[in-house]
Amino acid sequence: MSGAPIRTTCPYCGVGCGVLATPDGAGGVAIAGDPEHPANFGRLCSKGSALGQTVGLDGRLLAPRIDGAEAGWDTALDLIATRIGAAIETRGPESVAIYGSGQMLTEDYYVANKLMKGFIGAANIDTNSRLCMASSVAGHRRAFGSDTVPGTYEDLEEADLVVLVGSNLAWCHPVLYQRLAAAKAARPALRVVTVDPRRTATTDLADLHLPLRADTDVALFNALLAEIARRGAVDADYLAAHVAGFDAALDAARATDAAVTGLAAEDLAAFLDLWIGTERVVTVYSQGVNQSAAGTDKVNAIINCHLATGRIGRPGMGPFSVTGQPNAMGGREVGGLSNMLAAHLDLENPTHRFLVGQFWNAPRLAATPGLKAVDLFRACGRGEIEVLWIIGTNPVVSLPEADAVAEAMGRVPLVIVSDMFATTDTARRAHVLLPALGWGEKSGTVTNSERRVSRQRPFLPAPGEARPDWWALAEVGRRLGHAEAFAYESPAEIFREYAALSALAAAEGRDFDISALVEADYDAMPPAQWPVGGPARFFAGGGFFTPDRKGRMIAVAQAAPEARAPRFPFTLNTGRVRDQWHTMTRTGRSSRLGQHISEPFAEINPEDAGALGIGAADLVEVTSPHGTALLRALVTDRVLPGDVFVPMHWSGEFAARARVDALVPAVVDPHSGQPASKMGRVALRRHAAAWYGFAVSRARPEAATDYWALAPTPFGWRAELADAAAPDDWAAFARALFAAPEAEVVISEDRARGTARVALVGEGGVIAALFAAREPVEVARAHIVSAFGTEDPPRLLAGRPGAAQEDRGAIVCACFDVGVNTITASIARGEATSVETIGALLRAGSNCGSCRPELKSLLATHAPRVAAE
Structure with a gap:
């Protein structure tokens, strides 16, 4: 395939950017942003811009393997189906499980969910989306009666105040950050607040940064709700017509002491004034909210404030969950989580179960929720799972207590892994490896954080014997005796079936409806926001998806902060860096993306580092009750004393001991089952190297x-x-x-x-x-x-360039390979006087913009000083 650009969608975060991919006919591809895609209008981040470096075949798994030896597809699929059938017969359908991924396309997700819940007969299908947005799902369902994101990306540009809670938007969702930055530049009156224990790159855009103590978000938003009521800012008409639960939620808010946040009184007052005094306010939240033992309560504390003021569903107003994965939303739509059904129908609802079972002609539709991610691998460790099929994810790196996860997998008689590579930490523990198609090879749809369905289109041929995930799942379904139910020949057929099911769900009063796309030209289908043909926003005039059609304010309390244990006195916070993605199975193969931050690190406050004798660039052992990591020390006041930040990306493929989730306890939110990945307890010690x-x-x-x-x-x-x-x-x-x-x-x-x-x-x-x-x-x-x-x-x-050569220094701009020494020299000479002139002279910061906060910092540090006259 070569010639004209192919319109497709980026496989990284939930922004869902449109990509123009132009294959060169020799296995390579030129990448550009799609100017017509409404998510990004041509912008791409550093990761998206470097996609062309990730499509090579080096290291690819190109044929099925059984116990390390290559095998044919028929042999592998026959083995899988036989073992699943035997497990169902001897130990029941609950002894089979699928663990999927937010990187799966919706069509793959749909077939996996149908196979597991409808035809194997248990709901033991969960995904790594449980690790990133399950608390948001649970909070939405408690407040709205459905997992509905009420707003759109345009709301960030139309708001007068944007509050970013637990979201390093500049590094984790760079294109959204650039849309927000452009809106603020065009309309300086737009205010931005960041709520985060760390000072991140996103803080550069903020008018106010609230460095609250970790896990005290409920106290902050309860303080806001109490102040909304005290100042008379409640929208009484909206509450009376459309909301229940106000009194109990307010009583809980008034009982909360905001001092637990550790915020300065003047900063808290400034935040309350801004939020209450600004009608058009959007509260954006991400993993700093979701990845908590109180994640669902945090979500509802935020939503409570929007419901109390009626600031929801109108332009520039509402709570907004931004997802971390490319198709976390699509997985939510098809019921890819263990406690949901397809098309936003409820597994616990008998009417919904009947409707789905009849539509699928399912012989044994699951009647109860299955095991969530953490519980699923605990069940593996107890010997309760006979067959585990892992698709497109790396739980030996990404799940909490990751060492225990690796041990648990060793107790499963048959582990199947569908992946592009046999070298991941998880794939190395599989009995059966199935070669999967990757981005640029597979065809299907994804849904982004604003409910927009976009096509991923193939522009490269399938390598070797790699096949789509939906095909492998359907082949197993056929071999289990369900040939008619899994007689798919293309992803278009799957999509049409799924869209038809959404019509039945909409008739039941659910929010999700893509039935207008049943007859669409699948190959040519443009991006479409659901409900297709319906409103872009939800809930401005009520219409919630609860039995009485009213939204629910939820009474939430701030848990008492956990006392710092003497043996493990530091709070571990995990997260992402700018140029890497998840466990680096894709980005770790890009030389461009490896230049900005090339090794795992631990951010430590100077006060703590000094007390422990840890210097800049030393190695530091980070230890929890569950594991140890060895990392480079980065001494910085970006983290509060007592806190340590470690990125989540490094696996056993790329570092000796840097799997940070081996340190994270498997503590989960009781409502969502989402792990509390940002609240581990650790000890630090300088590592003495010879x-x-x-x-x-x-x-x-x-x-x-x-x-x-x-x-x-x-x-x-x-x-x-x-x-x-x-x-x-x-x-x-x-x-x-x-x-x-x-x-x-x-x-x-x-x-x-x-x-x-x-x-x-x-x-x-x-x-x-x-x-x-x-x-x-x-x-x-x-x-x-x-x-x-x-x-x-x-x-x-010599280790240094000669006199006639330039030492660029560490790379700051990954898009254009611009180093720190090049930038600072231009600043020192007085040539570069602003981020804009740096872009004009050196191109740094002129593409994705993720490095612009660093450029501003370099300008502040290295600009020539003018002597006073």
């Missing part, structure tokens, strides 16, 4: 040191290394590290100072280089990476 190293190589290093972290480069790999024991022979160590026993060695060693620099020379020149020292290695990493393969060994081992 030596540190930096390496570059053509082939992937075979690192066996205490600490290692790998990232791809345009020619191969870069690595950060450290170990408790220094090698006696650096040349031999380097040859083993790079698996090059016959390579010629060029070495420069100073035993007194404890430094060594080693280059390995093979066919075609330098094939690897290692720089080692007793302290963290200080070399020009960006220069070494860019010069590798072009410099002779002595010049490369």
